[in-house]
Amino acid sequence: MSGKFRNYEHVLRMAGLFGAGIAIFLVVRWIMVPADFGLYGFYRAGALKEIAAQPITYAGRDACAECHTDVIEVRKGTRHEKVNCESCHGPLATHASGDVANPGKPDPKTVCAPCHAKMTGRPKTQPQLDFKDHAGDAPCIDCHKPHSPKVK
């Protein structure tokens, strides 16, 4: 062997090293990158399903209306008609699914305050008052009906 290809072993060694490097890269990549990565974009496609599988805590108004038609009826035409049930009653998916039979009622002393206590910045159209001045410590439901907010 002479001329250009005199020291071809060096080139072979380099090529071998290069090939080994690529092979190691491919193996590491195969181990590190999830199979569904890049299916829809630069992310793991399976993450969409995992995030969507999170359990629900708020059942939604439609679930309440399936059984509690009487309450829906009472609220018709009142100012609370469009307020969703779980705004005041809290998260009740466990009740809607049948796991909790009687979830109890909201505390009549505190349930109205978040929306109807006097607050700086609240729009003027929102009915609001100083609870202490208005009725002392008496719970609101002594006089008001929560589902159709009129005086009893």
Added chain:
Amino acid sequence: MSADASPDRREFLKDSGRWILLTGAATLAWDFVVQGAPEQAPNYNATDHWWGMIIDIEKCIGCGNCVRACKAENGVPMTDESFRTWVERYTILPDAPEHPIVESPNGGYDGFLDLKQHGDGAKVFFVPKICNHCAHSPCVQVCPVGATFESPDGVVLVDKERCLGCRYCVQACPYGCRYIDPRTETVDKCTLCYHRITKGLTTACCETCPTGARQLVDLKDPKDPVHEFMRTHMINVLKPQMATGSKVYYNALDGAVR
């Protein structure tokens, strides 16, 4: 495969017959249709939707229902640094319109029950904030490992399995909508209740908003009332100069809000 898991011939023929006769989606839905509950079939098609939200500042009463509902629905830590949605109270005094006073005690979780006397001329209002689910989101662009991404239906999500906790996205978000979950040391943020909207429910914050100030909208649905609302109201997004393609549209947004 164990012996009891192998399908018998009848099952195999039935299943393959279905796959040949029906389209893919119909095959997946078949069992539910036979049970008489076709609405429960997994027929959610992400490319049919483009989710966003409209927030009407004139309707927000600062009750904090959305903040409480979000924490309950998504198990957000009860620290005063972790919020997927929060409410701010802006006070604009007449002598300093460029420098509003912004307060958000515990993100508005307990409401804003302290009464403040600002005198005449002060403009006070509430601004609910949430991830803007930008169409060109800065946070997605900086993630080095593809842990945060825009889903095909326009929701910016975080893959907690891939997140390194490097905090690039926390710095990149111009709206401050991301936080580090202290339990996992990974990034967390609003998912627009992805587990709810893919099942036909609205988000927890919209579900519990008593005045309808927040509304989940599907911008790809031609029947969604959002299109009428956007035509007939003064709509703006937060920080439009950042060109993030925000999909949370505010009605009656004051120029001082940032």
